[in-house]
Every structure is written in structure tokens, then in C-alpha cells.
Amino acid sequence: MTERETEPLWGYIASEPDIKSTRNGKARFFAFVGEPQYRDEPDGSRARVGTQYRPMVAYGPAAEAAASKFARGDNFVAVGYSRPYSYKKDGRDISGKEFVVLGIGHDSLRTNYDVDRSVRPARGTGGEPAAVAAKRGQEVPSEFTAARTSTSAGQTIAL
CATH class of the missing domain: 2.40.50.140 (Nucleic acid-binding proteins)
Known part of the structure; x- marks a missing residue:
């Protein structure tokens, strides 16, 4: 293909x-x-x-x-x-x-619009909240979840 x-x-x-x-x-x-x-x-x-x-x-x-x-x-x-x-x-x-x-x-x-950030069921999880499904099946690099820190070069590496 x-x-x-x-x-x-x-x-x-x-x-x-x-x-x-x-x-x-x-x-x-x-x-x-x-x-x-x-x-x-x-x-x-x-x-x-x-x-x-x-x-x-x-x-x-x-x-x-x-x-x-x-x-x-x-x-x-x-x-x-x-x-x-x-x-x-x-x-x-x-x-x-x-x-x-x-x-x-x-x-x-x-476009002006509002975002609904309420938890909604993830598809295929039997109604399990999306956040729980994400924790179960998705790996998140630690630099995306860690508190903001500075590197020795002075650049921020974590979000």
C-alpha cells in the first residue's frame, strides 16, 4: 500500500x-x-x-x-x-x-468559540473517562509533566 x-x-x-x-x-x-x-x-x-x-x-x-x-x-x-x-x-x-x-x-x-473541557468518555473504553484511558494506554514523557525547570544552558525544557 x-x-x-x-x-x-x-x-x-x-x-x-x-x-x-x-x-x-x-x-x-x-x-x-x-x-x-x-x-x-x-x-x-x-x-x-x-x-x-x-x-x-x-x-x-x-x-x-x-x-x-x-x-x-x-x-x-x-x-x-x-x-x-x-x-x-x-x-x-x-x-x-x-x-x-x-x-x-x-x-x-x-472563529469565536468556547471549548468544553469537561471529561467525556473515550471511544472503546466502555464509558471510562478519557483521562483514565489516557493514563492506561498513553505514555507521556516526564519532561511534559514535570514542573518547570531550567537547564544549565538557561533553557526551559519542561512544559
Whole structure:
């Protein structure tokens, strides 16, 4: 199996999002997204030169999360990959590229939102709180949990 190269995508949801099921019952999210395009100017500024529109899809848990959190006009940041598509519609060949979402969130530079930090059950743990599941299954380097200290070079190494 070949590895896909992931890429970021910044933009906004340009159409009404649609969620349906695939033939095998997996959730599928679909929306057209707008990507503002810019040009670097000789004086160092950037000029907006238009918007490129493209289809975006997500499957499974990413589709369910996108459908529950995004509406038309919302700004987002996503990571995923582009892939070609083609099909026939009304006797015409339709083809292009779509962006397949692996992860997506609101663009914090353009969106005001509140974060719910309450403990929620982790998937696949039978309702066990996420913090407990993380302690059970995730190793955390000690430099991330230790109190802030300085090294002999004067740099802080722990968070």
C-alpha cells in the first residue's frame, strides 16, 4: 500500500453540508469549500485574487464530527489529502479533485468559540473517562509533566 502525502486546507464551508451513508453503512460528509487565493505583491503585502471552490469529503468519525460541528459559512482548518474523482452524469464525463478529510477543526483565527473541557468518555473504553484511558494506554514523557525547570544552558525544557 502506498502512503498518501497529507496536506493542510484552510477555507470555509461554501455549500450546505450533506451527510449520508455509504453502501457499507459508513457516514459520509460532503460540502463544497472555498479557498481564498492570494498573490504576494512586490512591496511584501498580499492581495486577494479570488476564491477557488472544490469538493470536500470525510468518512466515519471525521464525517460525524464535521456534520455535527460545521455549517455553511464556517471557517475551518483541515488535514487530509487530494484525490481524483470521475463519474458520468447525464451522459457527460465529470472529473476533478476532491479533498478527503482526516481531521478538521474550526479556524481559531477567524472563529469565536468556547471549548468544553469537561471529561467525556473515550471511544472503546466502555464509558471510562478519557483521562483514565489516557493514563492506561498513553505514555507521556516526564519532561511534559514535570514542573518547570531550567537547564544549565538557561533553557526551559519542561512544559
